[in-house]
Amino acid sequence: MPESRCLQGIWSSPWIFIFAASGSAVGLGNIWRFPYVLGQNGGGAFLLVYCLCLLLVGLPVLVAEVALGRTVRSNPIDTVNDLSERRIVHKAWVIVPWLAGISGFLILTFYSVIAGWSIAYLERALSGQFKDISQLGAEAMFEGLLANPTEMLLWHSVFMVLVVLTVGQSVTRGLSALVRILLPALILILVGLAAYSISIGNMTKTLEFMFAWSWQDITFDVVLAAVGMALFSLSVGMGAMFSYGAYMSKRMSITRACGIVVGVDLLVALLAGLLIFPLVFSFQIDVEAGPSLTFVSLPIIFGGVPAGQVVAGVFFALLVIAALTSAISMLELFVAWLHEKFYIARLKAALLLGIVVWFIGIAVLLSFNHWDNKIVFDLNFFELLDEITSMILLPVVAILLSVLVAWFIPRTMLQNEMITKQSNHFEWWYRTLKYISIPAMVVITLAGWIGA
Ligand code: PHE
Numbered sequence: 001m002p003e004s005r006c007l008q009g010i011w012s013s014p015w016i017f018i019f020a021a022s023g024s025a026v027g028l029g030n031i032w033r034f035p036y037v038l039g040q041n042g043g044g045a046f047l048l049v050y051c052l053c054l055l056l057v058g059l060p061v062l063v064a065e066v067a068l069g070r071t072v073r074s075n076p077i078d079t080v081n082d083l084s085e086r087r088i089v090h091k092a093w094v095i096v097p098w099l100a101g102i103s104g105f106l107i108l109t110f111y112s113v114i115a116g117w118s119i120a121y122l123e124r125a126l127s128g129q130f131k132d133i134s135q136l137g138a139e140a141m142f143e144g145l146l147a148n149p150t151e152m153l154l155w156h157s158v159f160m161v162l163v164v165l166t167v168g169q170s171v172t173r174g175l176s177a178l179v180r181i182l183l184p185a186l187i188l189i190l191v192g193l194a195a196y197s198i199s200i201g202n203m204t205k206t207l208e209f210m211f212a213w214s215w216q217d218i219t220f221d222v223v224l225a226a227v228g229m230a231l232f233s234l235s236v237g238m239g240a241m242f243s244y245g246a247y248m249s250k251r252m253s254i255t256r257a258c259g260i261v262v263g264v265d266l267l268v269a270l271l272a273g274l275l276i277f278p279l280v281f282s283f284q285i286d287v288e289a290g291p292s293l294t295f296v297s298l299p300i301i302f303g304g305v306p307a308g309q310v311v312a313g314v315f316f317a318l319l320v321i322a323a324l325t326s327a328i329s330m331l332e333l334f335v336a337w338l339h340e341k342f343y344i345a346r347l348k349a350a351l352l353l354g355i356v357v358w359f360i361g362i363a364v365l366l367s368f369n370h371w372d373n374k375i376v377f378d379l380n381f382f383e384l385l386d387e388i389t390s391m392i393l394l395p396v397v398a399i400l401l402s403v404l405v406a407w408f409i410p411r412t413m414l415q416n417e418m419i420t421k422q423s424n425h426f427e428w429w430y431r432t433l434k435y436i437s438i439p440a441m442v443v444i445t446l447a448g449w450i451g452a
Pocket residue numbers: 024025026027028029030104107232233234235236238240326327329330
């Protein structure tokens with residue numbers, strides 16, 4: 001690995017890793033996806049299983065990804081090639097970083113379209129269109145957007161330009177300025193809005209829905225959805241965190257840093273739930289509405305908030321930035337690889353990839369209107385991409401990567417990297433990954449496929 005990359009590419013302060021990794025983790029997954037998946041899976045039981053998944057699967061796999069990245073300080077593809085040249089692992093393992101890159105790439109094709117919805121809502125917020133909006137008005141607004149591919153294309157394109165420009169810079173530089181302000185601001189505004197939503201909405205029902213559970217609610221589908229959501233929300237299984245680990249300073253404890261990232265990610269998701277559900281219950285919006293849930297509820301909240309136009313503007317601006325800091329991590333693996341292996345300038349690499357993503361994204365946005373026909377298994381193109389990435393690619397990559405780290409990479413190599421004076425969580429992490437996370441992921445994924 002070139003020494004210069006190390007020197008150039010390390011985060012300026014150990015804390016920046018936490019901000020950048022949280023920036024990747026916190027995004028549309030927390031604010032758009034988490035509430036509707038929670039809604040579709042019955043609430044409290046899902047939340048309980050989700051927390052367990054974060055702790056017993058998400059966190060150990062996240063640590064594995066980051067630790068491997070920091071141990072080798074290179075991009076994932078070169079790393080595996082390098083390890084195989086040194087006869088540490090077989091060269092067939094290179095399939096793992098390739099699948100990881102492909103899954104990040106495919107996720108971006110629809111992530112960008114949904115981020116485009118957020119920009120569309122930013123525009124509506126700033127032009128005061130949420131003022132005193134009714135439930136019917138909010139539903140019509142969202143349906144109107146979905147029925148308008150030209151507008152969706154515009155915002156999808158704007159978002160992809162932002163992604164290419166940001167990822168085209170050195171990630172360590174492009175990101176640090178953004179995330180330092182973003183996360184505290186996002187958490188602050190979510191707390192304020194959740195408090196408002198609780199004060200006007202149905203709090204009793206929300207608390208009961210989100211936090212009460214019974215054994216029979218924990219079905220197999222709930223567990224499967226929770227694992228998928230945990231991996232997606234923590235951005236693991238895509239090589240994104242691996243790349244960020246490669247830039248991480250040695251001074252930081254990996255387990256502690258990753259623990260903080262998981263905590264922040266869960267906090268934002270819970271706040272999003274506390275923001276959306278009081279409204280959903282008081283307006284009797286269908287909790288199982290799916291992808292539209294967040295985009296229908298939010299305008300109603302902003303329509304009534306004092307200074308709603310400004311608050312909504314700030315909120316959607318932050319949401320777009322949160323989506324951006326997640327989206328760039330999806331392209332980082334291939335951009336870093338093209339840059340380091342073939343000396344292609346980062347901006348050029350980002351542009352090449354960005355154009356392909358943009359193109360596929362057009363098919364995604366059309367699947368909400370003109371191409372709403374079902375291609376296979378009763379799924380349209382957007383749903384198909386979502387299923388392929390969250391049901392197949394993410395778990396498969398997470399399993400393979402964990403097996404690689406837990407069973408094939410020499411233990412001493414990881415120990416040297418992870419055991420420091422301040423941190424001795426190594427054993428705990430290593431055993432959990434080996435004996436809990438991997439078997440759990442294998443059983444759940446296989447059973448999910450058989451059941452599907
Ligand atoms: N974790 C991000 C979110 O919650 C999504 C993401 C997936 C980011 C994969 C990077 C890689 O929105």
